[in-house]
Amino acid sequence: MKILVTNDDGFDNPAIWSLVRAVKDLGEVTVVAPAGNQSGVGTALTLRTSLKINEAPSRVDGVKCYAVSGTPADSVVLGLDHILVGGADVVVSGINPGFNTSRNVFISGTMGAAIQAAAKGVKACAFSMDVEGDFDDPTVKGVIAAITTELLSPDTERGALFNVNIPAFGDTPIEGVEGAAPAPSELKSLIEAHSDGGYEIISGLAVNIDGLELAPGTDLEVLSRNRIAISSLEGPTLAHQPHDPTLQRMIEAANCVIG
Secondary structure: OEEEEEOOOOOOOHHHHHHHHHHHHHOEEEEEEEOOOOOOOOOOOOOOOOOOEEEEOOOOOOOEEEEEOOOHHHHHHHHHHHHOOOOOOEEEEEEEEOOOOHHHHHOOHHHHHHHHHHHOOOEEEEEEEOOOOOOOOHHHHHHHHHHHHHHHOOOOOOOOEEEEEEOOOOOOOOOOEEEOEOOOOEEEEEEEEOOOOOEEEEEEEEEEOOOOOOOOOEHHHHHHOOOEEEEEEOOOOOOEOOOOHHHHHHHHHHHHHHO
16 A cells, blocks of 8 residues: 655654654555645645655655655645656645644645545545644554554545544543534634735634634534544535545544544
8 A cells, every 4th residue: 555645844844754653554655745834825736837856854764755845735746646656545644733623624735735635536634733743642643543544445435535633632631533524614814014015914724713602513622622523525515524434434443542
């Protein structure tokens, strides 16, 4: 099995290597990721521009790493169609430091990579977590491996797309795993005037939850109970598919890890 690992924070972000270690025993893993931070670019492709691909230092033995001078979606296209002979069986994206919930799925580069993979008929999953830096938590590793194993299953349809948000681990243990629909909310952004007369849009991938009643079964509500939220998303619309059989298998497998 060939597994392409990517992210939106760049190949040298520590969290991508946490993801690599979690899936490296499931198949032949290759990292193809942006050369620099590409957060917030969504599914953007860099067109009419020459993109550079450079082999980059790997932090995991036996895993090759390539840095792409473009977006996460660029990395997926080049990884599937140029770097990996014959493409990949699955694409896993992340681990993004911070959640990608609600309407963030429309602008997140982490999700954008997974969406691009699914659009090309490749099974894909994005992982986000409320944690910074490198980590090696055995429970989180086990959960990611269990979810990716189900993603790799021949019973999972081509182009299947999933979004996984994991609460921070620490003094409070993760309570379990649930399927979750993206919460309805507004995006929060700021406009900052610059001295050159221009304006900068500042989002920070924040969702506006001020005064928002967290509907049961939505990703934000599930995370508020210290549970992992998994969304199965239909490719063209990103609508949640609560009855997807692969989603149910992922939930069961991940809950077995948590106990």
